[in-house]
Amino acid sequence: MAVAWREFRYTALTKAFIFGAIGVPILMVGVVALGPLLKQGASTTVKGPVAIVDPSGRVAPILERLFEQEAAESGAKDPSGASSGRSDFEGGPLELTAQAVSDPSQADALIADLGQSDLLAVVRIPASAIEAPTADGPRAEIGLIVPNATPWHVTSRLERMARSAVVEARLANLGMDAARMRSLMQAPRVESQRLGRGGDLKQEVAFSRMFIPAGFMFLLWICVFTSGQYLLTTTIEEKSSRVMEVLLSAVSPMQLLTGKLLGQALVSLVMLFMYAGMAMSALAMLAMADLIQPIQYLWLVLYFVMAYFMVATMMVAVGSAVSDLREAQALVGPVMLILMIPLILWLPISNAPNGTFATVMSFIPPAIPFVMILRLASSSEPVAAWQVVMSLVAGGASVAVMLWGAARIFRVGVLMQGKPPTPRELFRWLLVR
């Protein structure tokens, strides 16, 4: 117990852990919550003329109107920003004035003037652009030239407005009302509701639901790998600082290994409860808490135990066999590839939880707990009971084998110094009496 407590005390009750594992998520939540306050007054208005080289004379007036609309919508006319309902990704206020040029030969002179005058951009619209394009004909091209230091969002918004203006001019050319067309093309809003377990109707947010299985898996992943990483580094530290022999004079290698595994399990549990609590609070705030069935919490705990011991035994065995982190990466790398599969393929697995790939991966250690939690947290299809039982049996057996192997490697490895062992030597350590 003394070893377990030391592991926990010097991992979880340190400034680095409190800041990294607790402080950073709180900071992230804080940034999200305070974001709207922080962005107020942060953007400056981009203001200036834009030359529109338009021989047809039909696009420039439309673009001028779009510039005015953009100025109003982006808050350029309202310094408080209150009128702007846009996100930061759409850029700050934009107040452009149109400078119509009908003679295309002036375009080069205007382009040469960019960056030396207050001109913000030159838009070249060929006369052919307002012709209705044919299905197999060439696509009309609009030219947009901006100075080197133009913000990316200004360029992006100019492109959008130029495209809209040309389309509107084409419609007008055919005698159609562009405003009418736009209102007809506007897609209706769908109010989705789902029937809760209590029979009540709740707002359905399909996009958020998609992330629930991934949330379960990432929760396991983060908690287990954080502790695994700590196990790896503390074991390497005990070896490199030569304190291992002092410990082994007081406890047996098995007692030391058990203490280390239990101590870090406690660290991992603290993280699991903390992050799961935060996630549940967030779901409750969004009135989505009922999306998670109570049995899924049981699966989470069962597969957490399995995942923890699989990763922890691997990390402690590697830590005992090497002398530094660089050597550890070489040994952990191949196993990490298997563990990365559910991380990379979480979307296909959660969309088709009973697909062949997901089913097969459910029985391959060490991916079992991560794939199974993805499948069981996915609400689209139930997972066959025999598969759950079989995954638990296969996982339990794998944990037993990995614990045995880790104990064998740990016993030999902790006293070894020098070059790291080859996989063949590691195998030989398994057989040492």
Add this chain to the structure above:
Amino acid sequence: MVMESLAIRIEGARKQFRETVAVRSLDLEIPRGSLCGFLGPNGAGKSTTIRMLMSIIHPDAGRISVLGGSALDAKDRIGYLPEERGVYRKMKVGEFLRFVGRLKGLGRRDADRRAHAWLTRLELAEVLPKRCEELSKGMQQKVQFVAAVIQSPELLILDEPFSGLDPVNARLMSSVVREISASGATILFSTHQMSQADQLCDRIVLIAKGEKILDANREEIAARFDPRTIVVEPLPGAAQNGSLDAFERALGAIDGVDAVTWDAPQRTASLTLRPGADVQRVMAAAAQAAPIRSIELSRVTLDDVFVQLVGGTPPSDGGERGEGGD
């Protein structure tokens, strides 16, 4: 009954690392209460033997009994200072000693009290609240020594306890080791420094190439390796260039003296005795035969024993390093 009187009993222990046989068929018995020096050249198998005693590694063959059973069962009664020094760098000294004390079965308060008492004894009380990484190498070594003795062990195994210590601290540690021995604890003490073993130990075990080549107490060693040599220092002027031959002849004529050897740098003559010669009679005759300042019976040193048994020069201070110890 025999087992109870022994702190350590090793019967036919063997340990092999790949092709290297570190310890081969080692038999050893260390009585309770003895202060035993465990000596040997580099790679002799000392650290491997000690690790087997501590059940850190297990012998390929043979039996090992420590304090009447397995070291695993008696870990709380054994103190161990390994050759490879190590502390948790980020831990405070007090916390480190409390942690080790608790591993050895002490309560929290008892461990704190003992840690403070031992650090005070070793003139290191002020480091209690400091982090281990803030200490010098010598200080860390003393802290580790405290970790080895904190639970007042019945058996104390010290692997190179004085390496890295300055003469003042080495002397302080020597006196502490003597005190622990006087309190009745058994001490097995591995070292390269023959002079320290000479001063401290009442029993010497010498191993080389994994085999025991000497196991005896000081009296037995003195008797077995008695050089049967008397060292004579002449009075000033009594053995000058002109009178040296007369001085040597006078000593060589004494009944029982086989040969006289003059050591010019030391300005002493060594009288090698014939077998069966009466030492006291020869010494008295020498005092009458020549003008001498001092006369004494030459004593055997562990250096001499080491050279005689192992060959070459005795090792100087310095740790054995490498994979798996020696």
